[in-house]
Amino acid sequence: MQPNRRIRPRRVAALASVTSLILAVGTSAGTGHLTAGTSTVAGAGPISPEHSTALGPCMISGPPTVQMSEGVPTPRGYARSTGTVRALTLMVDFPDAPGPGDALDRYREFFPQTRDWFRTSSYGRLDYRAETPIPDWLRMPKSFREYGIERGAPFDPGYRRLVQDIVVAADARVDFQSYDFLNVLVTPNAGPSALDTVLSVTFAGNMEAPVADGVSVTNASFVYSRQDDGSGTYHRTGYRVLPHENGHVFGLPDLYTAEGGGAVGHWDIMSEDWGANNDLLGWHKWKLGWLDDSQVRCASAPGTDDYSLTPLARKGGPKLVFVPLGPRSGYALELRTREGNDEAVCRPGVLVYRVDADVDTGMGPVKVHDSQEDSGGCTRSPNVHAELSDATFTPGEAFDDGKRGVRVAVVGVDEAGAYRVRVTRER
Structure with a gap:
């Protein structure tokens, strides 16, 4: 640990590995393997084109039991990462944690910064469009405590109830078929501070996710609290948790380890998403x-x-x-x-x-x-x-x-x- 620097506690996933939880399609929970040809959300499909045969020796691959392999190409089932993608973005609060102020203020903590980050990183190849058909806080029927959301919780009954309640609350005003993935911006006063524990998590390619408008809500990023270390930089850097979480939606793994960012450091946002801006490898x-x-x-x-x-x-x-x-x-x-x-x-x-x-x-x-x-x-x-x-x-x-x-x-x-x-x- 560096002097005057507090490393945030990282997410804990299934199988006790330190990661944002990714659940499977076509395999047992926790493997992160997506079965080829599985369509999980509107517009889902291959995220990269067919590759040149000259690059064949460099297209490394992992066994199907590996969670979110770094192999090329990325399997089907994750959200598209080129062209126009539409991110359904909902601001959610609870009876015991009502959202403070205007829900769109929470939205503005992440946009347009997230859109601009992806446009810069992708050289303009990803047209990221966050859409908020419900501009108000979407009130859940149960208290935050009742859902039992914990650090790195798996897609357990509590999270299942939360996603089901989000679908029920939003369905009258949202056509889920029109979107590529879901962002849930939880009111920051629900749960502990990010300095104490990080609840933000992404579920990608989970075949057991609730269905809305005929499509499975399989690719979803949840953001809690606020990433602020007290340095006064949140207004400029706090949004970066969302590009990290959306990286999982596009099929990228966590690069940090149990020791923090010790394997990759600040060279990829999938390793460190606090502090100064950084790119992807x-x-x-x-x-x-x-x-x-x-x-x-x-x-x-x-x-x-x-x-x-x-x-x-x-x-x-x-x-x-x-x-x-x-x-x-x-x-x-x-x-x-x-x-x-x-x-x-x-x-x-x-x-x-x-x-x-x-x-x-x-x-x-x-x-x-x-x-x-x-x-x-x-x-x-x-x-x-x-x-x-x-x-x-x-x-x-x-x-x-x-x-x-x-x-x-x-x-x-x-x-x-x-x-x-x-x-x-x-x-």
């Missing part, structure tokens, strides 16, 4: 269909090759080099700079991280390799995992995995800011 952008195959290089053959990388935040150009280690894992390389959503980058350079498609969400499916181990990092921004903030590799530095015969050297940077990396594979 290039691997996730490829999974979501925001990067074309032409922007991805697959370093699968033995030998030495040079590759160019342009800043991930900028539209166009080569963005990702992947070095497969087998059918389930590999190293990803991308260039991170302080622009776009990446306001906390304090050491621009090439980020090197390992992706494991056979590791469950919340158990460390991605691990960033630190070029400056035990340095303490280069940022003092509130709620940013400082140690990994200077993890990037700069010209003259190299990453070596002698055991697997992989070496990545950053050999130069041109006037336009593109970096040249040299990848050597012994086998």
Whole structure:
């Protein structure tokens, strides 16, 4: 734990893993596997196009028992992540926790910021439209206490009752078939402060979810309390819990571990969503269909090759080099700079991280390799995992995995800011 920094308690999911809970379609609860071809919400379908055969060796995959695998492509059943998506957004309160003030004030804590974040991160490929057909607080028939909502609660009878009551209360004014997923913005005075425990959770692809207007309410993000560490930044950064939760709706796993953001740090919003703004990893952008195959290089053959990388935040150009280690894992390389959503980058350079498609969400499916181990990092921004903030590799530095015969050297940077990396594979 860094001085003067309070790390928030993370969500606890089914099977006691530390994660936002994701329930299954077509498998037992907690596996996070979505059966191909299952239609769960209006407009649901593949979230990325067919991929080039040249990238075949880099399309790692995990077994069906893995919760929210980092494999490519993402299975069907999650919400679409390209084109226009419509997010039904409801503000909910309870008899024992009436919403303070205008419900639209709660909505404005998250929008248009969430929409703008996705537009920037996706290079304009995701047109996120949050719609509020009910502009008032939607009052639940039971008290918050009666529902028994707890930290990381599974889709137990309490949550089932809550979703059923939301559907009943909203159905007269909402056509659920018209939306791709659901956002529930709970009144912030229901439940504990986010400093004490984080209740925000996402359910994605749960075939047992209640049905409304003929479609199953399977993809839903719930946001509670307010993410405020007392630093006075909530008005600017507090919305970021929702892009994180919606990342699950699009099929992305949690990247934090039981120790907090120690595996990935602040390099992806699926790891840390408090504090300064940050983006998604290039691997996730490829999974979501925001990067074309032409922007991805697959370093699968033995030998030495040079590759160019342009800043991930900028539209166009080569963005990702992947070095497969087998059918389930590999190293990803991308260039991170302080622009776009990446306001906390304090050491621009090439980020090197390992992706494991056979590791469950919340158990460390991605691990960033630190070029400056035990340095303490280069940022003092509130709620940013400082140690990994200077993890990037700069010209003259190299990453070596002698055991697997992989070496990545950053050999130069041109006037336009593109970096040249040299990848050597012994086998």
